[in-house]
Amino acid sequence: xxxxxxxxxxxxxxxxxxxxxxxxxxxxxxxxxxxxxxxxxxxxxxxxxxxxxxxxxxxxxxxxxxxxxxxxxxxxxxxxxxxxxxxxxxxxxxxxxxxxxxxxxxxxxxxxxxxxxxxxxxxxxxxxxxxxxxxxxxxxxxxxxxxxxxxxxxxxxxxxxxxxxxxxxxxxxxxxxxxxxxxxxxxxxxxxxxxxxxxxxxxxxxxxxxxxxxxxxxxxxxxxxxxxxxxxxxxxxxxxxxxxxxxxxxxxxxxx
Amino acid sequence: xxxxxxxxxxxxxxxxxxxxxxxxxxxxxxxxxxxxxxxxxxxxxxxxxxxxxxxxxxxxxxxxxxxxxxxxxxxxxxxxxxxxxxxxxxxxxxxxxxxxxxxxxxxxxxxxxxxxxxxxxxxxxxxxxxxxxxxxxxxxxxxxxxxxxxxxxxxxxxxxxxxxxxxxxxxxxxxxxxxxxxxxxxxxxxxxxxxxxxxxxxxxxxxxxxxxxxxxxxxxxxxxxxxxxxxxxxxxxxxxxxxxxxxxxxxxxxxxxxxxxxxxxxxxxxxxxxxxxxxxxxxxxxxxxxxxxxxxxxxxxxxxxxxxxxxxxxxxxxxxxxxxxxxxxxxxxxxxxxxxxxxxxxxxxxxxxxxxxxxxxxxxxxxxxxxxxxxxxxxxxxxxxxxxxxxxxxxxxxxxxxxxxxxxxxxxxxxxxxxxxxxxxxxxxxxxxxxxxxxxxxxxxxxxxxxxxxxxxxxxxxxxxxxxxxxxxxxxxxxxxxxxxxxxxxxxxx
Numbered sequence: 001x002x003x004x005x006x007x008x009x010x011x012x013x014x015x016x017x018x019x020x021x022x023x024x025x026x027x028x029x030x031x032x033x034x035x036x037x038x039x040x041x042x043x044x045x046x047x048x049x050x051x052x053x054x055x056x057x058x059x060x061x062x063x064x065x066x067x068x069x070x071x072x073x074x075x076x077x078x079x080x081x082x083x084x085x086x087x088x089x090x091x092x093x094x095x096x097x098x099x100x101x102x103x104x105x106x107x108x109x110x111x112x113x114x115x116x117x118x119x120x121x122x123x124x125x126x127x128x129x130x131x132x133x134x135x136x137x138x139x140x141x142x143x144x145x146x147x148x149x150x151x152x153x154x155x156x157x158x159x160x161x162x163x164x165x166x167x168x169x170x171x172x173x174x175x176x177x178x179x180x181x182x183x184x185x186x187x188x189x190x191x192x193x194x195x196x197x198x199x200x201x202x203x204x205x206x207x208x209x210x211x212x213x214x215x216x217x218x219x220x221x222x223x224x225x226x227x228x229x230x231x232x233x234x235x236x237x238x239x240x241x242x243x244x245x246x247x248x249x250x251x252x253x254x255x256x
Numbered sequence: 257x258x259x260x261x262x263x264x265x266x267x268x269x270x271x272x273x274x275x276x277x278x279x280x281x282x283x284x285x286x287x288x289x290x291x292x293x294x295x296x297x298x299x300x301x302x303x304x305x306x307x308x309x310x311x312x313x314x315x316x317x318x319x320x321x322x323x324x325x326x327x328x329x330x331x332x333x334x335x336x337x338x339x340x341x342x343x344x345x346x347x348x349x350x351x352x353x354x355x356x357x358x359x360x361x362x363x364x365x366x367x368x369x370x371x372x373x374x375x376x377x378x379x380x381x382x383x384x385x386x387x388x389x390x391x392x393x394x395x396x397x398x399x400x401x402x403x404x405x406x407x408x409x410x411x412x413x414x415x416x417x418x419x420x421x422x423x424x425x426x427x428x429x430x431x432x433x434x435x436x437x438x439x440x441x442x443x444x445x446x447x448x449x450x451x452x453x454x455x456x457x458x459x460x461x462x463x464x465x466x467x468x469x470x471x472x473x474x475x476x477x478x479x480x481x482x483x484x485x486x487x488x489x490x491x492x493x494x495x496x497x498x499x500x501x502x503x504x505x506x507x508x509x510x511x512x513x514x515x516x517x518x519x520x521x522x523x524x525x526x527x528x529x530x531x532x533x534x535x536x537x538x539x540x541x542x543x544x545x546x547x548x549x550x551x552x553x554x555x556x557x558x559x560x561x562x563x564x565x566x567x568x569x570x571x572x573x574x575x576x577x578x579x580x581x582x583x584x585x586x587x588x589x590x591x592x593x594x595x596x597x598x599x600x601x602x603x604x605x606x607x608x609x610x611x612x613x614x615x616x617x618x619x620x621x622x623x624x625x626x627x628x629x630x631x632x633x634x635x636x637x638x639x640x641x642x643x644x645x646x647x648x649x650x651x652x653x654x655x656x657x658x659x660x661x662x663x664x665x666x667x668x669x670x671x672x673x674x675x676x677x678x679x680x681x682x683x684x685x686x687x688x689x690x691x692x693x694x695x696x697x698x699x700x701x702x703x704x705x706x707x708x709x710x711x712x713x714x715x716x717x718x719x720x721x722x723x724x725x726x727x728x729x730x731x732x733x734x735x736x737x738x739x740x741x742x743x744x745x746x747x748x749x750x
Contacts, residue, residue: 067661069660069661089666090665093660093663093664093665093666096661097662102661104661107655107657108658108661110261110265110658112268117264120257121257121261121659121664122663124257125663179662
């Protein structure tokens, strides 16, 4: 649908549009048993939201739907007024590379590539054929951008040449954020990034995450079952509340 | 970028990649060398003789005649009379002829009685002429003259010229100017040595990669002279006459004769009498009884007029076979028919190319067996490659997820796996070719010395390139299994 819109229309409308707008979204792995059923949900630009819910409530499924890896049976997922469910697969892949950053609880990096190459690869996918997105190369080289990003995430610069698999879990998660944010995404989706971290590392990681997400003006969707992390967010929602799937209690009104 | 990722991915899986690479390397090397040897065998087979329009011999099958005249394997029991040879050669269509007298050997190398026409007209490979590594053709002008002019000559010389094939010279370690003794009969262990017939090496031929390399070439009438009695001093002539009688008696006791011969060989120097006897016996072994008696008688009668250690230039009475070059190719079939229908003597004329083709069809089954074996090796290896890729696919599922999250298209994942498989195959191909080339290069001398095999180190023919392309194409197809799997995984990621 929005595929039919011209580029100019899109640019004009993105200024007003919410970062994420989900409408009548349903998804089921097994026919007749939807695991996701969301009437309407939206997230404003630069807004941070904490979604919590028990495991098995469809968190990962929702995130995959939001990032366009899964296609819903019904409904639309609009990211910056672009309905990604209507995009062709190849366009959706590029759109994801350019506009959405994703960090999972683990396996966020290619273990045999160096930190630098992991981030470069992400830039490569985003940059593929979208020359208009490569504006930053005019101001700073890719290398400089990566260095400043790593510095912001309080990662030592000399880790750049190290293989991602050789880093500590905490460092890997920070590199994952660097990788997710390097293309200046409009939406950063983070799924249980701290589950493998100890308590002290958790706090430090959350601080760095919120800080860099804020400074890069990305809308942040943070999903976790660990409610102690909710303190870092203004907006906190229970996934079971927004997900009207019959598998869970139907509570359609949002908490805020 | 994809190249860098593929490279680092391969480095990450060093061990399994290395094993797959080695398996592919072995099969590629095997495939390339089998293909190369097959091709070389076939081409060296067809290279043995070229530029010869017809080969004529006594009536026999065409493969028999080809084997005996070109490959010097087996011998045609019958010969062509000198008269028939002259008659056919006098055909106006005949441009040149090479008479061949076969059936003798020198230390296991075939002795070929011929004329200088052999060095002039024999062609191998791409119509290449025989070249001389050292020395030259038969210098005894009379040897050729007598043959060519069909004169009843009685020239006398005190030695015969011999031209050696490259292998024969190398293995026997003969040089130009060496005096050698030619024995009679085929096989390494001959009945006796003719101490009376010294030959002088006058030429050594360049390497050809054909049976010519194993040849010991002597003048046609030299062969004739070995078969007849050498001219000795008068005092010994009587002895030889006695020994001739002796030998006819001994014909019934073959075993005794051989024992005698062995003893004689040991005491060659001292017992010249018995040596004479030996020679008589040999004649009987190697010739049809008729011609033997004739030559023996002629021998005895001619002995009267000659002196010490001199040999009569004998007019050849027969040849084993002869090669013909015709003035026009169109005449080949016509002349062939004429020869085959010769009323005076039963003869066979064969076209070398046709006979070689027939012989190769006989031998060529091995070619297919080799091909099937190498194909089986390749299939096994490719399945191994596929297994490795599929096994790695499972552990790479997370990696593929990450790539998808980063925004990689499924096609990127597909080509990443293909690129990895193809680089392993390509590396195996390159290293395989290099290995085979260097192995051929290193073992060439040994193969040549040991088996008389000459493999060209230039293995990059269309055939081997085809093999390599097949390997790469098969790799691509086999790698489709894991690649499509990865592609599907990438599409329906959860």
